[in-house]
Amino acid sequence: MRLSQYLAPTLREEPAEAEIPSHRLMLRAGLMRKVAAGIYTFLPLGTRVIQKVEQIVREEMNRAGALEVRLPIVQPAELWQETGRWEEYGPEMFRLSDRHGRLFALGPTHEEIVTDLVRNTVSSYRQLPVTLYQIQNKYRDEVRPRFGVMRAREFVMKDAYSFDRDEEGMHRSYRAMYEAYERVFRRCGLEFRVVEADSGAIGGSYTHEFMALAESGEAEVVWCPRCGYAADVEKAECAPPAPSAEAMRPLERVATPGVRTIQALVDFLPIDVEHTAKILFYAASYGGGREELVAAVVRGDRMLNEVKLKNALGALQVRMADQEEVSRATGAPFGSAGPVGLKGARLLLDREVAAGRNWAVGANEEDWHLRNANPGRDFPSGPIHDLRLVGAGDPCPRCGAAMESRAGIEVGQVFELGTKYSEALGATYYDEEGRSRPILMGCYGIGVTRTVAAVIEQRHDEAGIVWPVSVAPFEVVVVPVHYADPAQREVADRLYRELGEAGVEVVLDDRDERSGVKFNDADLVGYPYRVTVGPKALARGEVELTRRATRQTESLPVERLVAALRERLAADRAVLSVE
RNA sequence: CGGGAUGUGGCCCAGUUUGGCAGGGCGCCGCGUUCGGGACGCGGAGGUCGCGAGUUCGAAUCUCGCCAUCCCGACCA
Known part of the structure; x- marks a missing residue:
């Protein structure tokens, strides 16, 4: 072309x-x-x-x-x-x-x-x-x-x-x-990574996602570098928490004026965040218009995994309840809710909260919190579910090693x-x-x-795309520095023809543009190889072959170009080969 | 759907605050000079200023309504 x-x-x-x-x-x-x-x-x-x-x-x-x-x-x-x-x-x-x-x-x-x-x-x-x-x-x-x-x-x-x-x-x-x-x-x-995934609304039982790792990905992949466990963050689990060895201390009511957030509580008491627990209210819908207010308790510094919550409830949909719904059902002021004596919502405990001791929690009363609240003694000890979002650093559910996490693009999914x-x-x-x-x-x-x-996303630089040969629109661009020059034109035309005959996917940049324009376009479009036909090398009977990925250029005799390029392409294809 | 932003020639933008000839750069067309990393000169074409109402002697600019696009969130087989 x-x-x-x-x-x-x-x-x-x-x-x-x-x-x-x-x-x-x-x-x-x-x-x-x-x-x-x-x-x-x-x-x-x-x-x-x-x-x-x-x-x-x-x-x-x-x-x-x-x-x-x-x-x-x-x-x-x-x-x-x-x-x-x-x-x-x-x-x-x-x-x-x-x-x-x-x-x-x-x-x-x-x-x-x-x-x-x-x-x-x-x-x-x-x-x-x-x-x-x-x-x-x-x-x-x-x-x-x-x-x-x-x-x-x-x-x-x-x-x-x-x-x-x-x-x-x-x-x-x-x-x-x-x-x-x-x-x-x-x-x-x-x-890419193949990960275990939540089956979601499609209703299957067994499913994997194929995730291309990239910062711009909308999904998150969690995996274990030791044993290879990998899962979509929506599905990912971690090793169960060990039961706390602490003795239960007496429940204590503390005045906490103006304290509404976990961070404020940690600073005010003070207390370590690992001993705080928070309640998140959700409206769960089950179809047929049936809705229910749910209170999920997780450790103060944890994020709730809504997919896990939905699955634990067997609900079709969960959405965060708004302030008004919460206070109407529970009578507790928003931001001060806690599991002790909570009314009007179905309570669920994350495993970590159930296994822990001496929690600092909201008192269901404006400007008051409780210290040393304990499951079984001060609030119900169940039902217990795995509700938290796991992330980098959490222990692998299979082998216990610290897991890693990265953003990913879901490029494929398989379902039973x-x-x-x-x-x-x-x-x-x-x-x-x-x-x-x-x-x-x-x-x-x-x-x-x-x-x-x-x-x-995975293969680009500041100048443009860097295609792998397998999916590049063309494998090679032939760029005569000045196509109007008869000597360059003759060699460029010939190489273009010979490469085409050799089965190489080649374009000839025969436009009446300055070389800079053509070089920049070649980099932008990202052809894996560029053959430059210019006066300098041509004076020695040579042309230049530049690899887009590395920008490395070698000069070689015109008559050796086609064979050399075929070799390079074959080597590149071998890298991507699955044989 | 909530929050934020933006709509001016094919592309990137200025002009809107304070109403007064619709502008610049790139690209495009013609001629010439140039030619190894987005050239230069001269000449030219191209715009219902997102759409509709309104205010005004006069609206890209002010008011109201609508639409579109992008970002964040919610959502997502």
């Missing part, structure tokens, strides 16, 4: 609307343009990168035995009503109606459609197992689209669904996808669904004895456009 005939509009200045590196660079390097919040047009360069990732995904899916299909984006409401998700999915689903007033959704995911397909086409155990996948746009009307394609409303996703006769088969299918995902992300050059959808939609098969059985399902997603963003 000749850049003079290509559409790669790079921007000299930082787009005002973009914050994180991948978003800024995708706009600046001419990969995409915004059309509306969370909705983008992909230009030729961006399209090529997406296709590269798609192709890697496709190869690994096919290798794992999955079959590619194309399911509709426009999906009838009836199917979603059958599983109850027409209501459940809420405002995140784009909905529309046709000219007859029939309701449809733009697919945010495809469990309903694919299960409908399978219930109508699969009836015998002989047809199982089967795994179907597609690579296609998905639509989710996110509350807050942000960071470019990181959280978009229209995005490219690979989604796969496995169908098995029994649990064992489901585990096998799951394992196959899990391994395929590891290969995909390794080939894309991502630094069991029979949730097959039962709702009546997807069954007949076994060898002619008995009808529900099909066991799994579902597996990769955010393709998000993966592109994750690669950029």
